[in-house]
Amino acid sequence: MTRMVAPAPQDSGEDRLIAKFFRPLARGPGAFDLTDDAAILAPPPGHDVVLKTDAIVGGVHFFPDDPPDAIGRKALRVNLSDLAAKGARPAGFLLTLALPDGIGDDWLCGFAGGLDRDVTLYDCPLLGGDTVKSPERVMVSIAAFGLVPQGTMVRRNGARPGDQVFVTGTIGDAALGLKLRRDPDAAARHGLDPRAREHLLSRYLVPEPRGALAEILRQHASAAMDVSDGLAGDLAKLCRASGASAELDAEKVPRSDAARIMLAAEPALIETMLTGGDDYEIVCTVPPARVAAFLSAAGRTSVLVTAIGRIVAGDEPPRFTHQGRSLAFVKPSFSHF
């Protein structure tokens, strides 16, 4: 097994790769400059470490010809999105990078450069990793670590009837962006101008973790999770964990201008938007008594939050109404298997 460890002149190509591209990302004392076999995380007293791992696979979660810096950023950000939803501040990550033979320095330089920018942006250093051979395709698995004051991780299971349901940002952009990648003529067919098209494509390419909301969720939310497999399915998971149901107004679900244009041209896309996944927004529930404080605190960040419905008693999946009618989804959530 090959550790992600910095090299010396007589070292292998693998060691060279690590020193050249990844050592600069290993900031912070616990990484030991990638010169040891393992790293250290020393949580401040009274804190829990929040642990999360998510992997992305070439041809499955991203297109093999995506810019390598976007692949690096996506790999980290899908994890940071979960940390934010759980109320945690990023503390570092481990990287497993599986690479085919054909990957050269240009690709690696782009990949590590994208990661490097996000290491700075999110103050989340690389702590260690492993590079392995993967004959057919790139695979990136990241384990990310966050910190929360002891016992304050925001769970899925705290939603109660009467709580309001909020989502961050806009929903459906990434799923529509993926549709445009798969069907390049769709942009013209749906009347998208280049800027709107670019917006949707970029939302699929690189998510925006909502770290600015982490502490606010810890203070005010009864439950939260990130929206990665589709709002309908993810909210169903939150409701199930909480032993409750929800009533949502699909028209209140926040949409970007670009998504509005596509939806106007093809109303059936509402299902794609609500179930398609890759949003990396946060869905959370807030008890009535905390809604004002939550909105006030969120209003001081750059993250848009929108009320889309409320938690109700019951054990059926959340119900989305749209123009007075209940929406039924063919497939409420993304699944690989």
Added chain:
Amino acid sequence: MTRMVAPAPQDSGEDRLIAKFFRPLARGPGAFDLTDDAAILAPPPGHDVVLKTDAIVGGVHFFPDDPPDAIGRKALRVNLSDLAAKGARPAGFLLTLALPDGIGDDWLCGFAGGLDRDVTLYDCPLLGGDTVKSPERVMVSIAAFGLVPQGTMVRRNGARPGDQVFVTGTIGDAALGLKLRRDPDAAARHGLDPRAREHLLSRYLVPEPRGALAEILRQHASAAMDVSDGLAGDLAKLCRASGASAELDAEKVPRSDAARIMLAAEPALIETMLTGGDDYEIVCTVPPARVAAFLSAAGRTSVLVTAIGRIVAGDEPPRFTHQGRSLAFVKPSFSHF
């Protein structure tokens, strides 16, 4: 991205898979029974979390037709081997499992069953994970977490001239086992009986992490690392990190009876044994004043430790002598790239 989260009846195949095979491994309160998006590790006051990730890839680190329980155990144990070498007690792990479509319940049942036994054996619960599609081959990436009293992780860089060099167990068995897998006639050619052959094959298939030595290393070793890429190359890394060199007696490097038989038949196999990798033993250095206490403590465990040489001043790679002559290796260490 799909979280490793327990399911309900209306859930996807992926959720079913996780509940059926992996939920039983998620012992301990921090895993939340795999019902949330992230897990918690709450280190006891005054402890550091030791972080390690290693991945194994089908057709690269294991044979696709290896028994699935052995693949599961190997994936975890290669990480536990590092934790042991760093002096850490296992505390849990995250699992990323990338699976081709053809993988069925039988394989998963074996894989999870192997992991389950090791979760118990090493008291190292599954805390969370991610399952993704990997069109061509199985890939398993594990991030393992250990605990050490603050500031006591055993580093690579503490070896000093005069320290004795020790290794655990026997060296070279796994590399010879791999040779037998690749060249099935080799066993007969080298005069191995079925038991000796089985010993070497099993040493390649499933490593034995030396957790029993973790605390002893923290108390007595000046430096340690696990031997996974070949003793010669790994010891060179330890020496380099410590700013020192080493003189080793190749004849003192502990060998199993099976390895002795193969070596007698083909003396050139000494290079395979010292550079081949997959040993998952520990190489460590102990200052002269602590050697007696180290040997006494190690003697109370079931792990064999053997002195093979000493650290000397200098910056050249460690020198192995064999029957009075210096050994030169074609390729001192395994590397993927």
